[in-house]
Amino acid sequence: MIVLYDIPSSAPGSAWSPNVWKTRYSLNYKGLQYRTEWIEYPDIEATCKRIGAEHTEFRADGTPLYTLPAIHDPSTGVSIADSARIAEYLDATYPDTPRLLPPGTTAVQHAFLAAYRLALPALWQFALPSTAAILNPPSQAYYARFKFDPESPQTAPTGQLREEQWAKLKEDFGLLAGWLEKGEADGPYVLGAAISFLDFAIAGYIIWLRILWKESGEWDDIRSWHGGRWDTFLKRLEQYETIVG
Missing domain, CATH: 1.20.1050.10 (Glutathione S-transferase Yfyf (Class Pi); Chain A, domain 2)
Structure with missing residues (x-):
């Protein structure tokens, strides 16, 4: 079962992050089994390093920035962060599920x-x-x-x-x-x-x-x-x- 890492809150259902929602929508659309693990902001970097998900950006001072969403897929051992990269991974790994980036649209989607x-x-x-x-x-x-x-x-x-x-x-x-x-x-x-x-x-x-x-x-x-x-x-x-x- 895929693990989706998200940031908790006091909102109903706890989920709020727009970037994590992109991946939640994607997983639900593809019908993949997953569970959510809730990670507070100060613990994101340590969690990503622990599961092997690379940083997604750099801070102004040049240090790497680790962000959510991230997923860990135990069926392949892969951990990956960034909603767009996750979408590409899910399409490549589970080709028999509905496509998030249909053939011929990848470049256009990234530009959009x-x-x-x-x-x-x-x-x-x-x-x-x-x-x-x-x-x-x-x-x-x-x-x-x-x-x-x-x-x-x-x-x-x-x-x-x-x-x-x-x-x-x-x-x-x-x-x-x-x-x-x-x-x-x-x-x-x-x-x-x-x-x-x-x-x-x-x-x-x-x-x-x-x-x-x-x-x-x-x-x-x-x-x-x-x-x-x-x-x-x-x-x-x-x-x-x-x-x-």
Whole structure:
């Protein structure tokens, strides 16, 4: 049984991380058996080193950064981090399950992922403080140290600035909506009629925001944007939302 490593929180079901959600969606879609092991932020590096999952990035000071999601597959002995790399591994190792990166789409999917990461610059000032609030104390301390710009406030904007930046966030989502609208004639998913990893990459961020703000009103606003697109997007994929403990 594959082990999926995730970061716990006080949210219902504990799962919140948008990047780990990409892999959870992927595992559920492929119908693979797995279990979740919950790892607090300060323990991620030691856990990845223990299972043999390589670092995924470098910090500003040049030291390696270990991140989740990571998986360990005891059937092959492989441990791997980064949701896109995990998707490639799952397709290669379990070819008889639904493909996350259909043949001929790998380069396009990676290009889309790179653009998508830059498409929502107004998001972080709202989402990071809300995320910190649901983390357990050991992870909260790590988050405050590594996730926030030292010169930026660790609280979301308020007053007029909040209204301006929230409007900017809606514009950012509008850009993404425009990309998706261009392919709607071919089917309801990013690549047309078939689900791909790109759908789970987008859904991972949207479900994160639903988890953060479902009880506070911001989600009601987001789900109304662009003709209800984002709520509909999640509903198309909700059969793959199961949180396996």
